[in-house]
Amino acid sequence: MSIEVKNLFKYYGEQAAVCDISFSVKKGEIVGFLGPNGAGKSTTMKIMTGFIPASSGEIHICGMKVDVENLETRQIIGYLPENNPLYTEMYVREYLEFVGRIYKIKNLKNRVSEMIQTLGLELEQNKKIGSLSKGYRQRVGLAQAIIHDPQVLILDEPTSGLDPNQLVEIRELIRKIGEEKTVILSTHIMQEVEAICDRIVIISKGKIVANDKASILQNETTHQTVYVEFDSKVSKSQLIKIPNIQKVEAVNNAWLIETSADIDLRKEISQFAQKEKWLILTLKIEKKSLEEVFKDLTK
Numbered sequence: 446m447s448i449e450v451k452n453l454f455k456y457y458g459e460q461a462a463v464c465d466i467s468f469s470v471k472k473g474e475i476v477g478f479l480g481p482n483g484a485g486k487s488t489t490m491k492i493m494t495g496f497i498p499a500s501s502g503e504i505h506i507c508g509m510k511v512d513v514e515n516l517e518t519r520q521i522i523g524y525l526p527e528n529n530p531l532y533t534e535m536y537v538r539e540y541l542e543f544v545g546r547i548y549k550i551k552n553l554k555n556r557v558s559e560m561i562q563t564l565g566l567e568l569e570q571n572k573k574i575g576s577l578s579k580g581y582r583q584r585v586g587l588a589q590a591i592i593h594d595p596q597v598l599i600l601d602e603p604t605s606g607l608d609p610n611q612l613v614e615i616r617e618l619i620r621k622i623g624e625e626k627t628v629i630l631s632t633h634i635m636q637e638v639e640a641i642c643d644r645i646v647i648i649s650k651g652k653i654v655a656n657d658k659a660s661i662l663q664n665e666t667t668h669q670t671v672y673v674e675f676d677s678k679v680s681k682s683q684l685i686k687i688p689n690i691q692k693v694e695a696v697n698n699a700w701l702i703e704t705s706a707d708i709d710l711r712k713e714i715s716q717f718a719q720k721e722k723w724l725i726l727t728l729k730i731e732k733k734s735l736e737e738v739f740k741d742l743t744k
């Protein structure tokens with residue numbers, strides 16, 4: 446395991462911001478860390494990087510305990526903190542050289558040039574960080590996170606506040622970086638999770654409420670929605686008579702029918718249609734969107 450979090454607790458005074466969290470991330474995995482604001486994502490990530498201590502629990506990064514081998518683990522972790530704090534008065538190249546010296550990187554000039562190239566910062570390298578657009582600042586943030594070639598990347602909302610074009614570019618970069626490294630990233634954007642993550646961990650009020658592949662979470666639902674299209678004109682008042690129905694909603698020339706009962710609604714609908722002599726043109730289970738999964742698990 447690259448990352449192993451065991452029974453982690455963090456108290457701020459009386460408040461338990463993180464309450465008995467356990468999860469692990471395998472080498473080479475990209476895991477999405479989701480949760481509403483205040484759920485405890487940043488707190489967990491800060492503890493994982495050794496920036497703040499846990500109240501109790503253990504974290505191992507590549508087999509090393511973060512609180513015991515703090516300097517050693519920092520060498521193998523790349524961290525992009527929330528809101529990407531940077532020295533805005535420094536120039537891009539100057540800043541990356543500064544970070545590289547902290548890590549005692551050999552052939553520093555070459556490594557910085559390599560980072561500038563990897564992150565597409567060639568035209569920006571001699572500009573002040575404060576003068577860069579948000580997307581380019583994010584690239585600088587990613588560059589400082591990977592300059593020492595860490596094995597594990599911890600990215601706290603790496604794409605927040607980017608415009609749609611920047612978003613696609615930064616996501617692409619993260620995916621590329623993730624081919625060789627273990628990555629955990631927090632985000633609010635569900636499409637992002639679908640686009641780049643192998644697995645998602647959802648946290649709510651300091652506790653883990655889900656830990657699985659997105660596709661599995663989407664099938665594990667407490668209710669089922671079926672899309673059905675009939676050949677003839679059918680009214681809502683007729684459809685409501687189908688047994689075990691919770692909700693009926695018209696969409697264009699078809700219907701979305703919902704149940705929270707543990708049944709296959711398609712069978713009920715077919716039987717009902719047969720009885721009423723309606724012809725069915727389309728009948729399929731609607732996959733839950735990740736937004737819905739998230740809402741169901743965290744509200």
Ligand SMILES: Nc1ncnc2c1ncn2[C@@H]1O[C@H](COP(=O)(O)OP(=O)(O)O)[C@@H](O)[C@H]1O
Nearest residue numbers: 457460462480481482483484485486487488489
């Ligand atoms: N330094 C701190 N002192 C006191 N409370 C804090 C501190 N940092 C975070 N919190 C609280 O802990 C909870 C979790 O915060 P955080 O980890 O930032 O959540 P997230 O990143 O998921 O939005 C919130 O209620 C927040 O107000």
Ligand SMILES: [Mg+2]
Nearest residue numbers: 486487488527
């Ligand atoms: Mg946060």
